[in-house]
Amino acid sequence: MTVWIRIDGDAATVSDVAEPRRGATFATAIVEAHGALLTWDVTAGMRFPDAEIHSPIEAEGWLADVYGDGVAEAVRAGKQAELALPADAELVDAARALALLTWAHAWWPAGVYTPAVDPAIIAAEIAVAAHALEHVLDDPDAVERALTGAIDAPSALASAPASLRVEAGALADAIADLADDHGVELQPATLDARPEDWALAASGPNMPSHEGTEVGHGSSPVRWADVPAQTVAADSDAQWSLRSVGGAAHLHLTVAAASGASRDSTLRARFGPEDLDIDVPLALTGAAFTGSAEVAASVALLPLDDRTLWVRDPLVAAVPGPAESETDRDLVREFAVARLDDPSASLAERIAGARV
Incomplete structure (x- = not known):
């Protein structure tokens, strides 16, 4: 039996008949948890996620820590209910942070006017966040997989702006410990000039001059x-x-x-x-x-x-799909720009913002 949790403001509706939200894929942050898929619309300012719980038994170990005892009991009983969300949920902020990291890794809208984020730093942050949530995640290899994408993170972190160097050093130490634990070899830090690698598209895509x-x-x-x-x-x-x-x-x-x-x-x-x-x-x-x-x-x-x-990219798309909503894309770009100087944003996002 599938149970849906829909979040509206400070309330959660638990139901086995509710239709899930179908927002734009590129605006959706996801965590695959034991027995459930948790989703946040990044443009909606959601703290608590919507959830599609396909196995309430598997989700039992973390439901109350994310949604509170009342929601967990409603899911367990398989009954429809509308309940207030807790103010001090134990895991919801950690789960949301991981979801936003994986969203940035998959969908960050870098462009002429939005700086890119370093994927190695994002991967390093995913590894640390996933390690803290291993008991919640459905993928037992999530940390090791993230670490393989973070092998160049030591160099990227070594070149962080001075204002963020303490945080960058702490992250470098954390992933070094995780890499040792998981048998992943990181590349040693170098001080090559990475910032210029991330300043490629400083001007617009002018059509090149051609004859004829x-x-x-x-x-x-x-x-x-x-x-x-x-x-x-x-x-x-x-x-x-x-x-x-x-x-x-x-x-x-x-x-x-x-x-x-x-x-x-x-x-x-x-x-x-x-x-x-x-x-x-x-x-x-x-x-x-x-x-x-x-x-x-x-x-x-x-x-x-x-x-x-x-x-x-033929490896990504085999057939043309429907046009994407420009309104949705604008909202996502606005969200990304706001993250660049948000103290609660990821280190990778704030490093990108500091280099603008």
């Missing part, structure tokens, strides 16, 4: 769900230009890169209907991913509705 005569141009939004986080700038559209050069048609594509984007990214862009088979690899050049291809002259005659551009 432009016969068409346009832009398309890039779905965040179709590319890894911090690859494509989350506040820029992909742009295309069709030019006639010596009687041949050439398609030129560009999309701004997030600062710190990997040159190993496997981005591709499909222009027009699928049956045209115009699929162009994009390579990171300076502050943008770019690509070009010679195409049939008839491409210039495509109807406006067919002049579409789909940018994706």
Whole structure:
């Protein structure tokens, strides 16, 4: 039997018939707990999570610590109830902190106007947060998996701004201890100039100059769900230009890169209907991913509705999905910007904010 917990303000509704919220995936922070999935809408200021409890028996060990005894009893009894949430829940803030860390790792909207967060520092913080919640988490390898993503964290933390160096040193010590316990070898700290690695996209994605005569141009939004986080700038559209050069048609594509984007990214862009088979690899050049291809002259005659551009990482997205709400994306970007100087935000977020 599935039991739902819905949070509305300072009350929790427990029910076995309620429909779960279906917010934007990129606005949802998640913790996979024993017997349940906990979710927070990052734009809604939620402290307590909604929950889909698929095994009340497995969830028994942590339910009261997150939601209080009343909610735990209602779930145990399988009855519908609306109950006040406790003011001093033991685990809810730790669980929310972990959820926001994993959200930032998966969805941080780095772009031209929002600085990137260092994924190694985020992974280090996830490892520490997951270690404190191992008795709650469904994944027994969560800490070790996070540590493997944090192998470069010692160097990243060594170059933290002076105002955050004490916290960075404490985190470095904590992950060193965890790494020893889990048999994970971290890279030793170096003082290479990392900040310049995270200042790539300081200007907008200007369309590069090309020869010939432009016969068409346009832009398309890039779905965040179709590319890894911090690859494509989350506040820029992909742009295309069709030019006639010596009687041949050439398609030129560009999309701004997030600062710190990997040159190993496997981005591709499909222009027009699928049956045209115009699929162009994009390579990171300076502050943008770019690509070009010679195409049939008839491409210039495509109807406006067919002049579409789909940018994706084939390892992430196999087919085009529905358009993402620009309102939801704006709210997420606003949330991310607010985190940059929020004392309660993660160290990685505050380091990114200190470097702006």
